[in-house]
Amino acid sequence: MAEENVVRTRGVKKVFIMGNVALEALKGINLEIKRGEYISIMGPSGSGKSTLFNMIGGLDKPTEGKVYIDEVDVAQLDAYELAWLRCRKIGYIFQTFNLIPVMTALENVTLPMTFAGISTDESIDKGVRLLTMVGLGDRIQHKPIELSGGQQQRVAVARALANDPAIVLADEPTGNLDLKTGKEIIDLLRKMNKEKEVTIISATHDLKMLDVSDRVFWIRDGKVERVERRADLDLNIGTVEGE
Amino acid sequence: MTHQKEKIGKQVVLPLSKAVEISVKSIKTRLGRSMITASGIVLAIAFLMSIFMSGSINKALLEKGSAEVRVQLQNIGGEEQVKQIWLVVLSLLVCVVGIANAMLMSVTERYKEIGTMKCLGALDRFVIKLFLLESGFMGLFGSIAGALLGGFLITIVSSINYGLEVITKFPIVGFLYYFVIAVILGTVLSIVGAIYPAYTAARMVPADAMRSEI
Ligand SMILES: Nc1ncnc2c1ncn2[C@@H]1O[C@H](COP(=O)(O)OP(=O)(O)OP(=O)(O)O)[C@@H](O)[C@H]1O
Numbered sequence: 001m002a003e004e005n006v007v008r009t010r011g012v013k014k015v016f017i018m019g020n021v022a023l024e025a026l027k028g029i030n031l032e033i034k035r036g037e038y039i040s041i042m043g044p045s046g047s048g049k050s051t052l053f054n055m056i057g058g059l060d061k062p063t064e065g066k067v068y069i070d071e072v073d074v075a076q077l078d079a080y081e082l083a084w085l086r087c088r089k090i091g092y093i094f095q096t097f098n099l100i101p102v103m104t105a106l107e108n109v110t111l112p113m114t115f116a117g118i119s120t121d122e123s124i125d126k127g128v129r130l131l132t133m134v135g136l137g138d139r140i141q142h143k144p145i146e147l148s149g150g151q152q153q154r155v156a157v158a159r160a161l162a163n164d165p166a167i168v169l170a171d172e173p174t175g176n177l178d179l180k181t182g183k184e185i186i187d188l189l190r191k192m193n194k195e196k197e198v199t200i201i202s203a204t205h206d207l208k209m210l211d212v213s214d215r216v217f218w219i220r221d222g223k224v225e226r227v228e229r230r231a232d233l234d235l236n237i238g239t240v241e242g243e
Numbered sequence: 244m245t246h247q248k249e250k251i252g253k254q255v256v257l258p259l260s261k262a263v264e265i266s267v268k269s270i271k272t273r274l275g276r277s278m279i280t281a282s283g284i285v286l287a288i289a290f291l292m293s294i295f296m297s298g299s300i301n302k303a304l305l306e307k308g309s310a311e312v313r314v315q316l317q318n319i320g321g322e323e324q325v326k327q328i329w330l331v332v333l334s335l336l337v338c339v340v341g342i343a344n345a346m347l348m349s350v351t352e353r354y355k356e357i358g359t360m361k362c363l364g365a366l367d368r369f370v371i372k373l374f375l376l377e378s379g380f381m382g383l384f385g386s387i388a389g390a391l392l393g394g395f396l397i398t399i400v401s402s403i404n405y406g407l408e409v410i411t412k413f414p415i416v417g418f419l420y421y422f423v424i425a426v427i428l429g430t431v432l433s434i435v436g437a438i439y440p441a442y443t444a445a446r447m448v449p450a451d452a453m454r455s456e457i
Pocket residue numbers: 016017018023025043044045046047048049050051052454
């Protein structure tokens with residue numbers, strides 16, 4: 001069970017064409033992620049983290065190579081299956097929160113459940129439960145503008161978990177938050193990872209993320225430079241901080 | 244709780260009642276903007292309605308009005324009407340283009356929101372549904388307001404020209420008939436104007452939609 005690959009990529013390349021210039025953002029990414037792992041993708045700005053995030057999440061298509069989710073080739077899915085995958089299998093968290101501004105916290109959390117065909121009553125019950133779990137039980141009727149950045153990101157975490165996804169993909173979830181709030185979001189993700197056995201894959205610059213990650217993929221110039229397990233990391237962090 | 248390896252399914256839904264709820268919410272939240280968009284329809288439909296009703300009132304007066312008013316009316320030529328139809332068509336066209344323009348802007352403004360919806364599992368046709376409903380509702384409310392406004396104004400103007408007979412002989416059946424036509428026309432045209440913008444919104448690749456910095 002623990003040996004199952006929930007995400008696997010084979011030679012994923014992405015080339016962006018802008019006028020006459022072709023920019024190779026990903027240069028052949030091979031990675032395997034096991035069910036229930038907490039993975040961080042680290043790398044400097046422009047190294048291709050968000051591009052990889054989009055490929056794994058089925059939000060964009062690779063120019064070359066394959067992405068497998070639960071050993072299914074994402075490129076083979078039709079529009080309905082792809083929507084289903086985004087709705088049920090993967091939860092997304094973004095740096096800029098991306099809540100729907102005209103909806104309340106609760107409505108934001110119940111929207112993916114509506115798409116999944118869950119009844120209104122059931123989705124409201126579950127939405128309230130999820131919002132309570134992320135510590136916003138008293139804010140369910142607030143609109144995003146009426147919430148702080150940290151609170152908005154909590155709503156986004158609750159929304160990502162709405163349909164009990166197998167994978168939560170996060171692109172710099174703490175990028176717009178201060179140290180303390182960022183730490184709270186990381187702890188929340190870790191808790192979900194432990195309690196619900198959700199696989200968490202998070203692109204980040206945030207060194208706080210390293211403490212909780214099972215493995216870290218270091219990306220540079222569109223390639224995986226090295227992969228480290230947490231055991232190895234503890235030694236290296238000392239040197240990172242000592243530099 | 245453990246996650247079983249689960250087969251990829253196909254079923255994602257957006258019930259009409261939910262879609263209506265979301266689009267109405269969207270109109271209400273951006274009320275100022277929605278009213279400006281709808282004002283184009285209000286004016287065009289008011290114009291259309293005033294032309295319809297002026298014909299209807301004149302006809303009623305010709306049939307049932309006093310001799311004095313009938314003489315007054317018979318002096319009006321039929322040539323005038325052709326010009327008026329042309330003006331109505333023109334104003335309705337301008338209105339459709341105005342709607343298309345406003346909806347396109349609203350799509351651009353909401354790239355991120357649309358991208359987010361797609362990440363949550365929305366199909367292209369959910370996005371189309373939401374935009375068409377939103378425009379349809381603005382068209383519906385706008386044309387109701389416009390038809391009432393146009394009917395009211397032309398009644399006042401006719402009363403000034405022909406006296407209070409206009410009120411006593413008011414063609415209420417004609418009014419209801421043209422009211423329904425004007426409202427249906429306004430709603431349909433608003434939906435037509437939103438087709439291209441809605442289609443543009445729906446086609447977007449989520450990754451591109453999320454990148455746009457607005
Ligand atoms: N849609 C696009 N069109 C053109 N170039 C793109 C596009 N998306 C990404 N790129 C380019 O691909 C490279 C990788 O970008 P990406 O956003 O993946 O970096 P990142 O690692 O997420 O950086 P950051 O940490 O700043 O978010 C960059 O050079 C970027 O300019």
